[in-house]
Amino acid sequence: MRGRDETTGEYFSPSRSAQRRAALDILALGEQLAAMSDAQLARLPVPDTLLPHIHDTRRITSHIARKRQLAYLAKQMRKLDDTVLDAIRDAMHKDGETARREAALLHRAEALREALLGDAGDAALTDLLAAYPQADRQQLRQLVRNAREERAKNKPPRAFRALFRSLRALLAQEGTGSADPADQPVEDEGEDDEDTHG
Missing domain, CATH: 1.10.60.30 (PSPTO4464-like domains)
Incomplete structure (x- = not known):
């Protein structure tokens, strides 16, 4: 159970729903990264520590195994700083916009x-x-x-x-x-x- 500040009334941690939404958002981002080519990944600020996990996810074709690997990739991504994830999202958005304009x-x-x-x-x-x-x-x-x-x-x-x-x-x-x-x-x-x- 999450605690609450007695003076302000604010919760100390995000609700379970908010945590679930954030986790699903990271999982979706992991799926997008796994679907990209090496050239597309090279244009994004993806940390080197994450690349082997993305390559492993891409390599696995079995449905259950792939789902498990995606969950593991998302777990590794949750260890990253929020600014890194935001930078990846921004770069993906800009790249998509550039491609549409082109x-x-x-x-x-x-x-x-x-x-x-x-x-x-x-x-x-x-x-x-x-x-x-x-x-x-x-x-x-x-x-x-x-x-x-x-x-x-x-x-x-x-x-x-x-x-x-x-x-x-x-x-x-x-x-x-x-x-x-x-x-x-x-x-x-x-x-x-x-x-x-x-």
């Missing part, structure tokens, strides 16, 4: 490329150049022209890929603002956008 950027560049190569490509190019005055107009026009030619003649997609890289770099310069005028041609060319992902 994926959104790739989708925008892909959709924009399809808009430029579609039927309304000239209008899309005009809109793009208006939205990004710093863009290399001549290079973009040349890449669009070459990519269209490649498609028409069934050639290897070298200009097609180069156009994508140029668009991605251009969109990355502007950051991730959603109110970007360059999104305009993408919305107009909704069918092309679906084609790229289907």
Whole structure:
């Protein structure tokens, strides 16, 4: 039974429910860590003492044994300072956010490329150049022209890929603002956008 401070009325320790929630939270974090690749783990501030336990958990496939190993991993994690666990959570959150932003950027560049190569490509190019005055107009026009030619003649997609890289770099310069005028041609060319992902 947990004690209570007679003067303030506060409990000396967290309730059993709070302790259980904290334990389940650490167990869930352990599961997430065990599901990550070595490269993903390397980007997180995971202490070296914890890595062998994560690798063991990943290696075990038997359901019961894995559950036992996860519980052991969580027990080892509870020995860590709260600041270490918070740092791991923060890094995971930031990494996830970065990945989402990168994926959104790739989708925008892909959709924009399809808009430029579609039927309304000239209008899309005009809109793009208006939205990004710093863009290399001549290079973009040349890449669009070459990519269209490649498609028409069934050639290897070298200009097609180069156009994508140029668009991605251009969109990355502007950051991730959603109110970007360059999104305009993408919305107009909704069918092309679906084609790229289907």
